């Protein structure tokens with residue numbers, strides 16, 4: 467077959483065998499990137515809905531950061547991501563690299579993200595009953611366990627949050643944006659302060675000390691679990707102060723033993739080592755493993771994340787920036803090292819706003835008691 471022969475030739479010449487689209491194809495698919503087809507804007511750039519030549523619908527993500535990577539390096543990364551297949555991961559069809567353009571083409575998912583549906587505050591008609599929520603939690607856990615434990619080398623997602631969980635027409639959850647951290651130049655950060663809530667998902671040790679391990683993803687996953695179970699987003703600044711932070715609220719309920727086996731709390735413990743692995747989480751969610759809720763310690767929480775400065779590296783003094791590489795080994799012996807630079811910097815103030823005391827006396831009179839039921 468011709469295509470196979472081509473693939474073989476590419477392999478021989480070292481050119482990654484990833485599907486490439488022309489810029490013209492992208493323009494046609496999105497009707498010239500028409501605002502009417504724009505479905506979102508995130509830390510990486512704008513996302514358009516589009517129809518490809520073969521009739522398939524696609525989510526077309528135009529990366530805003532000018533890539534410092536050469537075409538070959540970029541294609542190599544895309545090749546790796548596009549070969550990762552799992553029912554709980556969004557499929558990357560391919561990309562477009564023409565001149566400075568970097569566009570990613572993903573499978574389009576009809577039911578939007580968890581941020582806009584379950585947690586979005588009534589903008590959708592989807593009813594999320596307990597069975598559905600449980601299936602969604604298990605699906606996300608399976609997808610993340612796959613990235614953490616099966617894909618070689620392991621992938622730390624770094625941006626697990628409700629808007630990166632997309633739902634297909636049967637409400638099967640699919641994790642999006644994995645493997646992207648390496649594509650953006652180190653002087654940019656995709657963790658955008660503009661995107662409300664993003665920082666609420668960051669594990670304290672990652673946000674404050676730059677320690678990046680799989681446990682940081684597990685923390686974010688824990689926050690997401692609590693959001694899915696409660697149906698609200700992790701920070702709500704309009705609520706009274708003691709109700710603003712969902713994790714803090716959940717801990718209060720847990721201390722009063724109103725909350726049974728909330729795996730989210732297990733995952734968000736301050737000490738990364740105490741957080742379970744994703745494969746254990748899958749077992750717990752499925753009821754195949756007991757949740758030892760006597761041992762859960764207080765969640766790590768950054769309360770005043772406005773103080774957490776997310777700055778481009780280029781504006782910082784040399785040597786003042788923490789890199790994941792330098793702090794990594796101290797925090798974890800077994801996780802694979804991530805060699806990209808973390809461009810999160812924290813002010814001293816952020817460290818001092820770290821919540822270490824959470825009162826169990828704070829009244830929680832008329833709260834909905836959310837119990838995670840494994841039906």
Ligand SMILES: Nc1ncnc2c1ncn2[C@@H]1O[C@H](COP(=O)(O)OP(=O)(O)O)[C@@H](O)[C@H]1O
Pocket residue numbers: 505506507508509510511512513525527556572573574575576578579581582629630632642643661
């Ligand atoms: N594959 C996809 N299918 C459908 N919608 C998508 C897809 N990918 C992204 N989107 C939509 O585009 C929005 C922006 O995505 P993104 O650029 O990844 O930013 P973020 O994840 O920070 O919201 C998402 O919130 C989602 O609503």
Ligand SMILES: [Mg+2]
Pocket residue numbers: 508629630642643
């Ligand atoms: Mg996204």
